[in-house]
Amino acid sequence: MEPADLDSCYLARPVTSGPRYHFFGYFGIQPWDVTGRYLLCLEVSFDNRPPLADDKATVGLVELSSLKFIRLTETRAWNFQQGAMMHWLPSASNSVIFNDREGDRFVSVILNVHTGERRVLPRPITAISHDGKTALSLNFSRLQWARPGYGYAGIEDVYADQNNPSDDGIYLVDLDSGEDRRVVSLTDALSLYGDAKSLKNCPLFFNHALCNTDDTRFAFLIQWKSTIIPRRAQLWKLRKLAKLNAIMLTVNLDGSDLRYLSDFENVSHFDWRNSHEILMWAKRRGGPESYYIASDDNSDFKEIGQRVLREDGHCSFSPNRRFILTDTYPDQNRYMELKIYFIEEERQVILGRYYSPRQFSEEIRCDLHPRWNRTGDQICFDSVHEDNRQLYVMDVSKLTNE
Secondary structure, X not given: OOOOOOOOOOOEEEOOOOOOXXXXXXXXXXXXXXXXXXXXXXXXXXXXXXXXXXXOEEEEEEEOOOOEEEEEEXXXXXXXOOEOOOEEOOXXXXXXXXXXXXXXXXXXXXXXXXXXXXXXXXXXXXXXXXXXXXXXXXXXXXXXXXXXXXXXXXXXXXXXXXXXXXXXXXXXXXXXXXXXXXXXXXXXXXXXXXXXXXXXXXOOEEEEXXXXXXXXXXXXXXXXXXXXXXXXXXXXXXXXXXXXEEEEEEEEOOOOOOEEOOOEEOOOOEEEOOOOEEEEEEEEOOOXXXXXXXXXXXXXXXXXXXXXXXXXXXXXXXOOOOEEEEEOOOOOOOEEEEEEEEOOOOEEEEEEEEEOOOOOOHHHOOOOOOEEOOXXXXXXXXXXXXXXXXXXXXXXXXXXXX
């Protein structure tokens, strides 16, 4: 960590150590159990290449008092960006759910961390409702094909020959019965997008679905890559670059009342503030790229943190909704910032700056992906600033007064 120019310097404590590598994965997901005693994480034997079909990751717990890693089981459906989409189940405080691969399909597994009892569900999950009754599922094979590093290796996308597969979609999974049904398709979603014809030659895919705070609706992204050629193409020898694009939609959990957030394009990371407002990094049509808080019925939006939150990051609200935790991507010197934004005071506190060695890039990069604990007085994040991918915990109680 580079301590210069920090508003405050907070100690990040490593809670895992080598020789193996440890991480949780995505942001905005709760890794602490209800007691605050255990932290959910993955353990792997390498971190210098993307995982292949036969590579396994160990699902385990870190006992925070002793820093002991407790092995639970293994998974063959994981990546360095989103892990295995591990979640604690709110409806069963001793159980977790994570993605795995069985034969020719990706599945999710509900595991009791104390007894080892397990139950397999027929679809992988990308998010769960706050009441722990339902999960959202999408096509991780297509993600792996269209945006490597976010899907899982080992199973080919059955729609790989189609840019806009009408049968692909987001599914709702009942976590008690295991029953699932498609609630929205690409065809449904594109019917609201006015420029759908321009995407006919772009492979489209779903990503990042998330339930609102009262589990009545969920938001999701449709993403695609477009090819651009730099202005000074002759100096680049006509090298083509791929630009990631995204639009956001929201829908009721039963698939009704589908809405397209038409004021924004190139939507990136986001979190629900409440049942109808979303914090997101996006470009407003005819306006700047920034963080916005927008109503999902397109009735209102406002720019937030424009003086200090000047770049995209993995953002999430504190449990009491007073603070925003986020990070940045590596700057020109390969440092990433970790910060908390005070919404009412419109100011930020930089918690630290962490070095990311150049070899950690593309699919194997290590974004900080910060996450709150359940009471808002601690955060955790993944980092390679000590040349070793590990999990860190930081006490922020003096800032949040929690």
